Amino acid sequence: MKKLILQMQMSVDGFVGADEGHRWQLWEWGDDSAWDEELKRDFNAIFETIDTILLSRKMAEEGYLTHWGNAASKYPRDRFFAFAQRIVEAEKVVASDKLGASRWERTRIVSGDLPREVNALKQGEDGDIAVFGGAGFASALIAAGLVDEFQLFINPAVLGSGRRIVDKGGFSRLKLLGSKPYACGMLVSRYAPVQ
Secondary structure, three states: OOOEEEEEEEEOOOOOEOOOOOOOOOOOOOOOOOOOHHHHHHHHHHHOOEEEEEEEHHHHHOOHHHHHHHHHHHOOOOHHHHHHHHHHHOEEEEEOOOOOOOOOOOEEEEOOOHHHHHHHHHOOOOOEEEEEOOHHHHHHHHHOOOOOEEEEEEEOOOOOOOEOOOOOOOOOOEEEEEEEEOOOOOEEEEEEEOO
16 A cells, blocks of 8 residues: 655744745755755655655646656756656646646546545555645645655744644644754654554
């Protein structure tokens, strides 16, 4: 059975989004990354276990798939962008009640009962499922008890306000699976819900 893995960048004080115009993440979409080499290697290693990507409609429409598809073709020999090729090759699923059809390669749209759709995705036996989306999408998955692992990329920034992934409902306890600091200032912590 596949695991649903929520990967999320966040600030030290637990915010995943800030007011527009504040650059706080060590790496946002784009070619310029302040991640150190060890973090880049470890991120690629994590992504080798992924064969399905679950996206929010907003993330898909904001250009996630197009961006990483372009990166995969622009940097085919750059080891750091190996994960971009995995994104291109993986099955992509966009959760949306607003989109009727996919306009992206290897991507399908699911709508309606999100827990039912996610549980159907989990029935596969190959790689795991990575989740990318904003605070609202992540919060809905957490509140429904669908997340099997949290991979939190904690940036060396304190925002003071913004959006969180857990505002209403969710897990009361998490079990630490591992935590690793990096030279660039990022701390990656992995957790699973306590059953």
